[in-house]
Amino acid sequence: MIRPILHDPIFLSRPSRPATKDDLAVARDLADTLSAHADHCVGLAANMIGESVCILAVLDGSRVRVLVNPEITKHSARTYQTEEGCLSLPDTRPTERYESIEVRYRDEAFRKQRGKFSGLVAEAIQHEMDHFEGKLI
Template sequence: MIKPVYVYGSPVLRRVAQDITPDYPKLKELIDDMFETMYHSDGIGLAAPQVGLSIRLFVMDGNPLAEDNPELEGFKKVFINAHIVEKDEHETLYNEGCLSIPNIREDVERPESIVIRYVDENFTPHEERYDGVAARIIQHEYDHLDGILFTDKVSTIRKQLLKSKLNAITKGKFSASYKVKLA
C-alpha cells in the first residue's frame, strides 16, 4: 500500500526515532509498503519517519543510479535499528534531494565512507563499511532517524535562501507527483 510522505514541517521528521523489536506489528507489511511508496515516489531511499513512524527503519534501492554508479546495481537493502559507528574524515560534496522536501536540491558535504551496525528484515545483525554514493544514501536516510534533514547541513547562506521555499512547503504551496501529508 502506498503511504503518504510526510513533508517539511511535520513534527515526526524532527524526532529521534526508537529502536524496534522483531515482534513490531506487521513489520514485513510495513517494509513492503515503504518500498512501494519509495518506488511510486521515484525515490532511492525512504525512512520510517517519512511515512509518519518514529522508528529506526529505512529502505533503499540504488538501482536507479546504477548506470552512473555500477556498484549500486542490485543494491537493495533494509536497515533496522541502524547506528553509524565510524565516519571517514574525508568529506565529499554531492547534490541531494528528499521526498520530504519536494522540488529542492542542494549540495551537501558528507563523509566519503562509513561503518554502520544494523539488523536486516530477519533481525540478522550486520556491521558493514560503505563508500561513495551508497554511503551517502545511507547517511541521508540515517539522518531521518535522528530528526535531521539534508537542508540542516547546507551553509548558513543557503539556509537563508531556502527559507521562503521551506515555509511554502509547510503551507502546502508546492507540487509533488506522489501522495504527501502536511504537518
C-alpha cells in the same frame, strides 16, 4: 504496501525511536514504497511514511536494502560537499558526507548484519539516518 510520502516538516523534525520486531511491517512497507519511487529516489526513512522509528530503505544497485536501527561504526576520513534533495521536501540543500561508511544494523528479519557502503548508497544511508534525528536535509 505502498504508503504515501509525508511532507509535514513538524512531524519530520521529530526524533525517531529504536525499532523492535513489532515494527517489521513498517520495514516491508518502506521497501515497497521505495520500490514504487525507485525511478526518482534512492532512499527513504520510516518517518517519511509516517512512522517515527529507526528504519530506512536504500537502493543498493537494483536491490532494496532495509536497515533497521542502523549505526555507523566506522567512516572514511575523507568527506565531500554535495547537494541533496528529499522526496518529503522541496528543493535541494548543501551538506557534507563521508565517502564511505561501515554500518551495523538489523535486516528485515531482524537479524544482525554489518555492511560497508560507499558512493551514492553511503550518501543515502547518511541522509536517511539524519531523518532519525529530525534533521531536514
